Amino acid sequence: MTSIEFIVRLSNILSRARAKELSDLLAGISSVGGATPVIPNEKDLFTSLMFALRDAVTTAARDPIDQELLPVLGLAHYGDAAFVGQQIATFRSASQKHGIAANPDFMMLQVHLRTLQDVVDGLRKAVLESKETPVLAGQGTFDLQVSDYDEGAVPAARLASVLDDLRNLYEDIGRSLGSETSALRIRYIESGSDIRISLEGAGDAIRAISDLFSEAWERIRNRRHRDATAAFASLRDGMEAVAELRKRVKDDDFPADEAARLERAISTRLESLLSQGVLPQHIEAAESFDRDRVLRTVRDVKLLGAGTTEEATDAESRRDSPAS
Numbered sequence: 001m002t003s004i005e006f007i008v009r010l011s012n013i014l015s016r017a018r019a020k021e022l023s024d025l026l027a028g029i030s031s032v033g034g035a036t037p038v039i040p041n042e043k044d045l046f047t048s049l050m051f052a053l054r055d056a057v058t059t060a061a062r063d064p065i066d067q068e069l070l071p072v073l074g075l076a077h078y079g080d081a082a083f084v085g086q087q088i089a090t091f092r093s094a095s096q097k098h099g100i101a102a103n104p105d106f107m108m109l110q111v112h113l114r115t116l117q118d119v120v121d122g123l124r125k126a127v128l129e130s131k132e133t134p135v136l137a138g139q140g141t142f143d144l145q146v147s148d149y150d151e152g153a154v155p156a157a158r159l160a161s162v163l164d165d166l167r168n169l170y171e172d173i174g175r176s177l178g179s180e181t182s183a184l185r186i187r188y189i190e191s192g193s194d195i196r197i198s199l200e201g202a203g204d205a206i207r208a209i210s211d212l213f214s215e216a217w218e219r220i221r222n223r224r225h226r227d228a229t230a231a232f233a234s235l236r237d238g239m240e241a242v243a244e245l246r247k248r249v250k251d252d253d254f255p256a257d258e259a260a261r262l263e264r265a266i267s268t269r270l271e272s273l274l275s276q277g278v279l280p281q282h283i284e285a286a287e288s289f290d291r292d293r294v295l296r297t298v299r300d301v302k303l304l305g306a307g308t309t310e311e312a313t314d315a316e317s318r319r320d321s322p323a324s
Contacts, residue, residue, distance in 0.1 A: 009066055010073070011120050017056035017075075019113040022049040026110035030101040038100065043092045050091075054084045074112060140206030141187065144213075146195040147277030149299070154195045154277075162276050166199065169269040173212075174205045176245045176262050178254070181205050196281065208241050212270055213280050215239060220274070241266055275299050 014020070025045060029038070057079035060066035070076040077083055087105065094100050101107065146162055148154050167184050174181030179202060187198040199206070242263050248254035277299065 006069075007120065009069060010116070013056055013060050013066065013069070013073070013075070014113075014116060014120060016059060017053040017113075018049050019053070020117055022046075022053060023110050023113040023117065025049065026100070026106055027114070029097045030107060030110065032097050036097045038091075038094050038097055046091050047088050050084050050088050053078050054081065073116060138203050139182070139200055140203035142199045142201070142206045142210055143281045144197050144199070144278055145281050146197065147279070148194050149277060158276055159195060162273060162278055163197075165269050165273050165276070166278075169209060169266065169273070170199075170201055170205055172262050172265045172269065173208045173241060174202060176241050176259075176266065177204055177208060178248065179204050210280055211240060212266070213274075213278075214283065216270055216274060217279065217283050239266065 025042065029042065053075075057070060057075050060070055061076075061079055070079070090103065091100060091106070094103075144166075146154050146159065163186075170184045171181065181202040184199055184201045187200050189198075190196040245254065245259045245262060249256050249259045
C-alpha cells in the first residue's frame with residue numbers, strides 16, 4: 001500500500017466514523033466535569049456518533065485492505081455491536097458529566113480518536129500537500145497507475161519504458177492537435193506494489209490522452225483473448241485524436257503522410273502502454289472490476305502472442321467471473 005493510499009483510506013474511515021465529532025463531544029464533557037448534568041441532546045448525539053463509528057468499522061471490515069488497518073488503528077472492537085451497545089448504555093445512564101469524564105473507556109476513546117486525526121492531518125500535510133503544487137493556467141494533470149499484475153512489484157525496466165511511451169504519446173498528441181505543448185513534467189511517483197504517477201502538461205494534450213485511455217478501455221474491458229486483437233485493430237479508427245487528424249488532412253491543414261505516421265504512432269504507443277499495465281487512476285475506480293485480469297489479457301495479446309493460449313485465457317475469465 002502506498003503512503004497516499006494509506007492516508008486516503010485512514011481518512012475515509014475516520015470521516016465515516018465522524019471521529020472528530022465524537023472526540024470533540026467527549027473532550028467538551030471532560031473539560032466541564034463537576035456536577036454539571038448530562039443533557040438529553042448530548043446523550044442522543046453520543047448514541048448517533050457511536051453507531052456511526054460501529055458502521056464505519058463494519059464497513060471497513062468488509063474491505064480486504066481496510067480490514068487489515070483496523071487492528072493496527074485500534075478500532076476493530078468498535079465493530080462489535082454488543083460492546084458498542086454497552087458503551088452507549090453506560091453513557092446514557094450517567095446523570096453527571098464528571099461520571100463520564102472519570103470513565104477510562106470514554107477518555108481513552110477521546111484521546112485515541114484525536115491522535116488518529118492528528119496523524120492523518122500530519123501525514124496529509126507532509127505527503128499530500130507537498131505534491132499538490134499549483135497547476136499553471138493552460139496546464140492539466142494526468143494521474144495513472146502501473147499494475148504489478150499481482151506479482152509484487154513493477155520492474156524498473158517496465159517503468160522506464162512506460163515513461164518513454166508517455167512522453168512520446170504526449171508529443172505526438174500535441175502535434176496532431178496542432179498546439180504548442182510544454183514539456184511533460186512528472187509531479188510525483190508513488191511506489192507501492194503498483195506504481196502511481198502524476199504528470200503535468202499542456203491541458204488539451206493531457207485531456208486528449210485521458211480520453212484515449214477511456215475509449216480504449218471501453219473497447220477491451222469485456223474482451224477475452226480471441227477478441228482483444230480485433231479490438232486493437234479497430235481502435236485506431238475510433239480515436240477522436242485520429243478523427244481530428246483526418247479532418248485536418250481533408251481541410252488541407254496537415255500533410256497526409258505526416259498524419260498517417262502520427263496515427264500509427266499514437267495507436268502503437270497507446271497499445272504499448274495498455275500492454276504494460278498502464279491505466280488512468282479514475283478508470284473503474286468506483287467499481288468492483290478486476291482491472292489486473294483485463295490488463296494481463298492485453299499484455300498476453302501484445303507481448304506473449306502464442307505463449308498464452310485462448311483456452312487458458314478463457315479458463316481464467318471463467319475462474320474470475322462471479323458464480324451464477
